[in-house]
Amino acid sequence: MRNKIYIATKTAATTPDEFWRQLETSLHLLRTDYLDLYQFHCVNQCYRPEDGTGMYECMLKAKEQGMIRHIGVTAHKIGIAEECVASGLYETMQFPFSYLSSVQELHLVEACSRQNMGFIAMKGLAGGLIHNSKAAMAYMTQFDNVLPIWGIQKISELEEWLSYMENTPSIDEEISAYIEKEKLELTGDFCRGCGYCMPCPAGIMINQCARMSLMLRRAPSAGWLTPQMQEEMKKIENCLECGQCMKKCPYELNTPELLKKNYEDYKKVLAGEVSVN
Template sequence: NGINFYDTARAYTDSEEKLNYAFEGFNEKYPRESVIIATKTQGENRKDIEKDIKISLDNLGTDYIDLYQIHNPSFCPTEGDGSGAYDALFDLYDEGIIRHIGFTSHKEELAKEAIESGLYETIQFPFSYLTGPKELAIVEMARANNVGFIAMKAMSGGLIGSSKAAYAYINSFDNVVPIWGVQRMSELDEFLSYMKDEPALDDELEEIIKKEREELQGDFCRGCGYCMPCPEGIEIFQCARMSLWIRRFPSAPSLTPESQEKMKKIEECTECRQCVSRCPYELDIPELLKKNYEDYKKILSGEIKVD
């Protein structure tokens, strides 16, 4: 039992270098062929993709990438479409530099287009037990088209409270591989324990899922960060989730002077709506920020009590 699939990206700061460091540059202890490495390019043309792959290979300390994914593009690259993006990916595949070609997106229509194109072997898309019929339809479309489905945001950006329920739910789909976004050793230990003794999606876990779906129904920020940066320096992906975060986890870390200062930045929002244009979930972010800030001020004043 263990984990052999590692997902990273050029856009994730120094994530690729850290992966290289963790595997000690690959050696007899950690043979390169013992792991599957997936990374990504935000390039949407040949020049940028060819530049990105060279940097990724160097960062990762390898001479090939198992799965190379085009990272949340503004369109679905296809053969001969004039952008040169897919043609560059295929040439890298033909040369053996990448072994599989994938597509990542937060947008339903682009994900469907990529699946139906027949050009991509995997689709990476947000999926958890908080998602609904649209996401389930994409999972089934991927299955029908023999496209692997990689579930990002499997813990919904940290809002899901039960990793056991999350694991059991995702594990009930035989064509879905999750990315858990582990940040602590304790979290890693939890998921490794589930792999050794897989939890069944029983009545108890179903009840947890039902309760959390009721609490988190409607529009809420998934914390993907695509709205950033904010011209006024507002940490949108933190501030727009505060009302949920402060109720689902111990409130003390969210009430520190530093957190209060970050929330106060919401007052500087000019409603330029740049964030709205970037949000893949089409949220009214300025309005969401206002609601969270008003709620936060009531919590600070003691008008609303939280644990």
């Protein structure tokens, strides 16, 4: 059975000691002798042989010992991702990708193809902002080297994605028109809700508050207008302007400004000046 299952996981280790400890933990918890794909996760640099960190050497040794089969990397910053792809040292790149992606991200997919690298598309639903799974899947099928990984919380969602394995949707005129409409509404500087900016020293729930305007319009608004949520949004008034969130944001957003913009819109919705669904 094991040879019919492809197991991939990742490590956020930044030292060799952490690397080996996390690898042993993963093997133990996954109850396997080897991993098919092991990925450096959310890297801030492209690990290379003899770069002084010893990290890439750890991957090579683990591969020699049969603990892993393939070496991959995940990134959130496009510059780091491009460097990793150009290095020729990795077999897969995992990066946020959806039909809302920019031209630069499309070029990253193409660069992976030229390097004979697999591209693992995370956040294929753009952090929950994309609701049409058929359109999301159809978009992905255009790329031979792209494998999407979908966030799944319910059995019904799993069944929905599995159904596309047998009846895979493809881009047609209707889906193309739908995607173009979505791009007009959503493309730009918006929070994906990844949470890498957290925790906030002022206690602001940034990964929800910074995308509130979109959530009010793309989900039933009642759940976002509760007294509890109003209290969370009010915390934006206590923003320290410390810039910690901006430094940690993988999308390099101006998070404090995004919070203010969303809060102003939220207050208008509460006051009845702006209507939402």
